[in-house]
Amino acid sequence: NAGVTQTPKFQVLKTGQSMTLQCAQDMNHNSMYWYRQDPGMGLRLIYYSASEGTTDKGEVPNGYNVSRLNKREFSLRLESAAPSQTSVYFCASSGGGLQETQYFGPGTRLLVL
């Protein structure tokens, strides 16, 4: 039982390049989330998916797109990377509902030059 996995672990991009961050969970969870964490800051919600086939914007969605490919997988795409998107990206999942715990992946560290 791997929990929440993210790929890649590290990535360096040049401004304007695109990439997709992958996230998968094996806990049969309904809800999945993407957060970003800038140095010295708390996590901020980018997008979330309450169930397969649905996605909604969080606090900081600009510059990102997401796809809930199936119940297991939730990807985050940067179409044209900018230096302001340099951050650590965390994916999380939960069973859905208020008292369900969110489980986080190990993070993807992204540097945009």
Add this chain to the structure above:
Amino acid sequence: DAKTTQPTSMDCAEGRAANLPCNHSTISGNEYVYWYRQIHSQGPQYIIHGLKNNETNEMASLIITEDRKSSTLILPHATLRDTAVYYCIVRVSYNTDKLIFGTGTRLQVFP
């Protein structure tokens, strides 16, 4: 979701209890208090949550004041591995399960 206020940093001696305060003076009756922690640069880890009663699990205890305007997370016997950033979050009962993180308290446990 109600805003929370936490001290920026705290120290605690190994083996002693660590008491981490959180102020949530604008909390509503249907908002839960959640605690997560983040060790080094790992993904956050759930610790405990509560509505109005005190709660205890294998990791910690959560004490919520009677007026619910503040709470305290207690790590009864802190170890070096408890060094982390601790986040206090309040969450509405009828909303989706989004978490709104603040900047948290950096707890340093020293030998």
